[in-house]
Amino acid sequence: MKCKNYxxxxxxxxxxxxxxxxxxxxxxxxxxxxxxxxTELVKxxxxxxxxxxxxxxxxxxxxxxxxxxxxxxxxxxxxCNNCHDPIKPDKVxxxxxxxxxxxACHNPHGSDQRFMxxxxxxxxxxxxxxxxxxxxxxxxxxxxxxxxxxxCHQPHASENPKLLVKSGDSLCFMCHTDIESxxxxxxxxxxxxxxxxxCHNPHGSDSERMLxxxxxxxxYTCHDGIKQSVAQAVxxxxxxxxxKKCINCHSPHFSxxxxxxxxxPMSLCLSCHNKTMNVQNxxxxxxxxxxxxxxxxxxxxxxxxxxxCHNPHGxxxxxxLLRWVYPREFYSSFSIxxxxxxxxxxxxxxxLEPRTTTLTGFRNGDQNLHYxxxxxxxxxxxxxxxxxxxxxxxxxxxxxxxxxxxxELPIHFEKTSDGGKCSPGCHAxxxxxx
Amino acid sequence: xxxSVPPAAMQLRSTRxxxxxxxxxxxxxxxxxxxxxxxxxxxxxxxxxSLAYPFTLLDLxxxxxxxxxxxxxxxxxxxxxxxxxxxxxxxxxxxxxxxxKYKDKGLSIVSVCSEQQKIRNGQEDTIIELIKDKKxxxxxxxxxDLKVFSLYRIIALPTTFLISPGFKIKLxxxxxxxxxxxxxxxxxxxxxxxxxxxxxxxxxxxxxQKGTAxxxxxxxxxxSRDRYEAAKNHALKAAExxxxxxxxxxxxxxxSIDENKFSDAEDFLTKIEKLxxxxxxxxxxxxxxxxxxxxxxxxxxQLRNFKAKHPANxxxxxxxxxxxxxxxxxxxxxxxxxxxxxISQNDYIIPALKSGVLKLQGKEEESRQELLKSIDLxxxxxxxx
Numbered sequence: 001m002k003c004k005n006y007x008x009x010x011x012x013x014x015x016x017x018x019x020x021x022x023x024x025x026x027x028x029x030x031x032x033x034x035x036x037x038x039t040e041l042v043k044x045x046x047x048x049x050x051x052x053x054x055x056x057x058x059x060x061x062x063x064x065x066x067x068x069x070x071x072x073x074x075x076x077x078x079x080c081n082n083c084h085d086p087i088k089p090d091k092v093x094x095x096x097x098x099x100x101x102x103x104a105c106h107n108p109h110g111s112d113q114r115f116m117x118x119x120x121x122x123x124x125x126x127x128x129x130x131x132x133x134x135x136x137x138x139x140x141x142x143x144x145x146x147x148x149x150x151x152c153h154q155p156h157a158s159e160n161p162k163l164l165v166k167s168g169d170s171l172c173f174m175c176h177t178d179i180e181s182x183x184x185x186x187x188x189x190x191x192x193x194x195x196x197x198x199c200h201n202p203h204g205s206d207s208e209r210m211l212x213x214x215x216x217x218x219x220y221t222c223h224d225g226i227k228q229s230v231a232q233a234v235x236x237x238x239x240x241x242x243x244k245k246c247i248n249c250h251s252p253h254f255s256x257x258x259x260x261x262x263x264x265p266m267s268l269c270l271s272c273h274n275k276t277m278n279v280q281n282x283x284x285x286x287x288x289x290x291x292x293x294x295x296x297x298x299x300x301x302x303x304x305x306x307x308x309c310h311n312p313h314g315x316x317x318x319x320x321l322l323r324w325v326y327p328r329e330f331y332s333s334f335s336i337x338x339x340x341x342x343x344x345x346x347x348x349x350x351x352l353e354p355r356t357t358t359l360t361g362f363r364n365g366d367q368n369l370h371y372x373x374x375x376x377x378x379x380x381x382x383x384x385x386x387x388x389x390x391x392x393x394x395x396x397x398x399x400x401x402x403x404x405x406x407x408e409l410p411i412h413f414e415k416t417s418d419g420g421k422c423s424p425g426c427h428a429x430x431x432x433x434x
Numbered sequence: 435x436x437x438s439v440p441p442a443a444m445q446l447r448s449t450r451x452x453x454x455x456x457x458x459x460x461x462x463x464x465x466x467x468x469x470x471x472x473x474x475x476x477x478x479x480x481x482x483x484s485l486a487y488p489f490t491l492l493d494l495x496x497x498x499x500x501x502x503x504x505x506x507x508x509x510x511x512x513x514x515x516x517x518x519x520x521x522x523x524x525x526x527x528x529x530x531x532x533x534x535k536y537k538d539k540g541l542s543i544v545s546v547c548s549e550q551q552k553i554r555n556g557q558e559d560t561i562i563e564l565i566k567d568k569k570x571x572x573x574x575x576x577x578x579d580l581k582v583f584s585l586y587r588i589i590a591l592p593t594t595f596l597i598s599p600g601f602k603i604k605l606x607x608x609x610x611x612x613x614x615x616x617x618x619x620x621x622x623x624x625x626x627x628x629x630x631x632x633x634x635x636x637x638x639x640x641x642x643q644k645g646t647a648x649x650x651x652x653x654x655x656x657x658s659r660d661r662y663e664a665a666k667n668h669a670l671k672a673a674e675x676x677x678x679x680x681x682x683x684x685x686x687x688x689x690s691i692d693e694n695k696f697s698d699a700e701d702f703l704t705k706i707e708k709l710x711x712x713x714x715x716x717x718x719x720x721x722x723x724x725x726x727x728x729x730x731x732x733x734x735x736q737l738r739n740f741k742a743k744h745p746a747n748x749x750x751x752x753x754x755x756x757x758x759x760x761x762x763x764x765x766x767x768x769x770x771x772x773x774x775x776x777i778s779q780n781d782y783i784i785p786a787l788k789s790g791v792l793k794l795q796g797k798e799e800e801s802r803q804e805l806l807k808s809i810d811l812x813x814x815x816x817x818x819x
Contacts, residue, residue, distance in 0.1 A: 187620075299608050308609055346590060353551045
């Protein structure tokens, strides 16, 4: 190889010397490029070596019995490989390269582009064969926008499909290193991340972030259950429908929190519910403040998981995005179905058994006081009569005040080691002892 | 047998055929029960760090099973559940997966079915059917009259405890809350999985603003392919997105030096210096700039000092070697290049500068080979200092 290079180098050098001296004399002997003929061939910014030095015979030979008709010596690729190190074919080869048709893309004499490309730019060259529609999109991938197809694609051959310079996600991670490093730390990874093109169009799209379709429709292509849930929701959660929609709460790539949440679940909820909010049917409490002021929290709150009771995508009830039915009133005729929400965690026998020594601490001897209060055909007290659903300052998140219409009755509940007592407006002071 | 006693389990003792010593065992058990109850009453809760309560219940086959200290399993899961509660069933299914995976490594699971206040006729069959259907193979105990349920002060189902061999409660999870359930399974995994060191990508101390790194990476890619205009555009974009991010400025300074735009280079170096006053990169780039500006002697002197402080800095050695080369002190230059090559075989700058020196020396072919090596290394990727 070295000998061949030396030979070519010497040949070019000799040709250059001859050309230089000829130019000095105003002629270019043995060259087709003169002041009058084929001048344009060497006027480009990048001129092919043999053309620059007038060594036309490197590539052309005179046809027999002709005085000014030439042909190429050999086929395109063989001719190029006389001087250039051959490019090795790979699993995937660009069609012109596979055919050995170098001059399909490269101008053998020269051009104004690097690598003597035939068109004014790389995209123009690529789109002389490939469909340009792929880049007529609202959002383009930056390399596409910059017209640099070769950031991702090899021009000749590659071991990867679509002549990509790297396979799969490793191609994307050449630039998107933040995603790559985030994946290492993540506890939960969205499964399509294994193939970025599941959600993103690598060239561009009419949706944000080059997504193949907009959020939430893109998400719904897989998460049909959520789609149904959102569609059927009686009460709509604003977070699902406004702003970034699904991305308001979920990270599309990875997360250290469950369900790909962007933050720890309760903090995420409180990032919006940190103020009083006016909604269609009333006002939503400033939950952050409520939790800060009251330290006796309901179980799901202690587990910092609002989704235990609320469905963030939309509940099937018409009240506060609750997952299951929960009575809104102070009084209610008892039926087990009305307490569907509560009995997802708590034993229904809590209010079904008049006598118990195990089900609850709210009993007088074995008399079940939950049963006594709740399980009534007429004027059964609902959970909310005595318990603050989220948090209070009293044990077992008992309320300070009973919400009896517009009148809020102080409950005066006191817990003792073996029972307790209360003095609400509902009845005289009563004590219970287990 | 459904709900068989797991291998290497905790001290779960079947006492169906041990009538002879039952009374003494009951006495011991009762004493232990009151002792532990006393301790736990003092704490008042069955939360993490308190002791678990011993108990004896029947399993689905009618065997009396005792749950007491010491537990032989490396980690024991105690889960309270009921067949009427969907999350309970989900928890059993999830736990079964872990049981299958780790039972031979020392995970034991004991489940206490707290069905109703009294398990009534027919309910037992429902439970057996469910266990069969869900292919649950760990121990199922029936809390017939909710005594254990009450003992553990369960108020929500499922409630899951992780218990250490010393009978200490490590974790209590009520329901299947998002975070704590993840935590529960992480603890189980960490207990039995050998810790695999993930290969972490090099994390720089400064974390740029979201979306900035990709522009710098793109700029580096372009730079590696000698597309300086594109590289500059992307680096400028990165610098614009995060004005505190030094790396795009380093690249811009390097491009400016390569393009012989020395005042631009100095501007970028000054900006870097403002963000990072002790930047070694700035010091080095300035010294290289001096060589380019033909202040070679001054550069050599300072590079030697730099080398004394940072003897393993291959780029500094290459700059020094280059400076000697420019002064036509080729022996010294090539000696220093050899040291630099020994330290780093991956930095394109070393062969690039060496190529320049060899050319000055008139060694065209060797110069060309070094240049090719440099191009090859550059194409493989650029690392910023």
